[in-house]
Amino acid sequence: MADKLNSGHEKDIYTVLPSAFSAGPHGLGDPDDKTLRKVESEVSIPQKMKKKAKEKCEEVVQAFEKCAKEAGLLLPFKCRPQAKSLEKCLIGWYENEEFKEQCKQEYLEERSEYRRTGIRQKTKRKESTML
Incomplete structure (x- = not known):
């Protein structure tokens, strides 16, 4: 199952990784995630x-x-x-x-x-x- 990264005027990007692993300022994951x-x-x-x-x-x-x-x-x-x-x-x-x-x-x-x-x-x- 893919997670949506962007929404808005830009083209939506999908990924196989959960958002916790691909979110954050550099797409490297959420810095505050402690799991x-x-x-x-x-x-x-x-x-x-x-x-x-x-x-x-x-x-x-x-x-x-x-x-x-x-x-x-x-x-x-x-x-x-x-x-x-x-x-x-x-x-x-x-x-x-x-x-x-x-x-x-x-x-x-x-x-x-x-x-x-x-x-x-x-x-x-x-x-x-x-x-």
Whole structure:
């Protein structure tokens, strides 16, 4: 079912997307819409959580990276303690409900800003330190 975008003297435009996804000042969706699509709740927000959890577990991540560089192909055997501590730290953040909600709100704010301005937020690229 198609939603009407314009009405008036201009030619009517129809789209297969609901108006919440194609409305707004730049046709990117309503900036004030706080509903999440399935892909956002199952992919985008967990990606944000993973990134932020790694930042919060920085010391453990660096210890694992150092061990990985030194161990090379023997990484699974030599770095087991570092991997376990990294896993424990990350899972601690993933299971924290306040952390999940904080990441969700940050995502919604970034999405609203993008829908309002049409400008994507620049992502910082970290120099690769893994193998």
